Amino acid sequence: MTAEDELVHTIKHCVLFIQKNELEKAEQLLHVALRQAQQIHHQLGITYIYDVMANLALQREQLEKAKNLFVAVTQRIMTDGASEDDPRVIHLSVKLARVTHLQKDYTTAQIGYDWCLEKLKQLFERDPSDNNKQLLAMAEDWYGRLFLDVDRCEEGLRLMKTSLDRMKEIPDVEKEHLVVQLNDIGTVCDRLGQTDESIQYFNEAIEMANTLEMDDLGTMYVNLGRAYMKRQLLDAARKSCGHAWKLGVMSKNKEVKKEAESCIKQINNLL
Template sequence: MLRSAGCRALIPGRIFRTWSRGSERCRSREPSLQRGPERRSAAPGSGSGAGTLSAAGLVCLAFSFFSQDQTEERNPEDDIILLIKKAKLSVIMGKPEDADRFLHQALKLAQQTRNNQAIIYTYIQDDNAVIEMSLKLCSIYASTEQHGFAVEGYKWCIETLEEKIQSQKDLPEESLSAHEKDNTRLLLGMSLDSCARYMISRKQLELAESLYEKALAISRQVQGETHPQTVVLMNDLATVLDMKGHHERAYDYVRRASDLARETSHPDEYVILNNLARVLMHKGRYSEAKLVYEEALKQAESKADQPVIERIREGLEELEAKTLKVQVLGEKSY
């Protein structure tokens, strides 16, 4: 199976793309040799990844990795940790061959010293920070129309996270906290969400629907029904269903999203209302659609959100044309 803001109106993707319960999500952490066993999974090719970081950022990162006093005595575990850090830096700099070499060196040293925890860790390249970097690369590939790389990257991110979540499921709290497990699930949700938006741009609506359903389920389970991200995902799923002509199901989701947006004072309520009005129009409920469009326009104008204002006005023009057609041809409307 395959696996920020920007698009408005019926196009999925709004400002609530944080997918986080706290500021700790996906921070690159120091290797901990006390973690439970996990598997190694090689990240997709990331040759263009260095372009996403500033030169200063790379220098600072390199300094933090390699500024240890080389004259200090280090035990073998210190050397293993340093090699793993070098491997991570190589991934960031788009040098997967160097990363693989450093990991092999770390593994050899871990085997020589019979450090089982270190052996386990050297096989881990499904660290959340690495996966998030790969996910960013997927977005770059998608925006530059490198479809093959984008699809393979999304597939790797999603499958790696699904396997990681499965392997972590039964780990006790002392080995891996519930917060850390949730962060991994949220990263999977973010990956599914990002891939779904890309699949919409590729007109692969069946796949986009499936991805959004899974992302929505994760957001509901981890963050709750009323969380802003959950509301956005309901709206996005409704978008896909509406595009597929499944207007009744689309209405159910967008109606729920608009209700929650109103109850929680969601900052994107007017965007969701715009989608609701469009679905109502597609269902032939023109009178209701007009009222919802007008409310959406009022909110959008109060926030001076010009792109959304323009889309709402376009929707109103389309609605007016459909209403006129009904009046001329005597078609049924509600």
């Protein structure tokens, strides 16, 4: 086995650990892979490992580390001749905007998202592939969430809906991702007093989540129950929160059980 074969083998193991959510093991092995790549001066390998490390740091909310690594990857590929219009550079810039957003540096993040969306829309016009559509949708969703964080919910909701519409058009998109988007959009509609619309989104989220094994299903039923309560549809509200309570008991989720009990208590007070 050549040194390059060994490097590929190590990287494959890193990716497997990440897929199995064994992130600490992945982190340790990535450092082994980096040493291997540096010893044989495998520049593409080094760049790839930095990129995996950056994404792992973002996943683990090690934000400063993620930022430094994303910057390093961007610098490396631009030194190799990539322009700022290169899809890889735009992709990294979206991740950097996300990191600064999570660091609550909203002004810098907004400048980053604005730049990325402009570039992504141009890229998507040139090449309307599913990959580019998914990247554009991801950027819109994240930007929408920034607007929620700065209390500009109408703008946030508009971007999140656009993102959801794009995501639904992508054949192999993860259903779990769509469920989270649907539930979150329902929550924003509810916050803005658009109760009927929130009920539609919560119902769609629950319908899809019922085909998957999702821990958040009980919370979605509570959200739906509270929305029904606002519309004075108390039977439907009781049924929804009652189902949430059952799910909470079955999954030993104390938080969901408590939320459901609080919801049922509120309904009883309205009768």
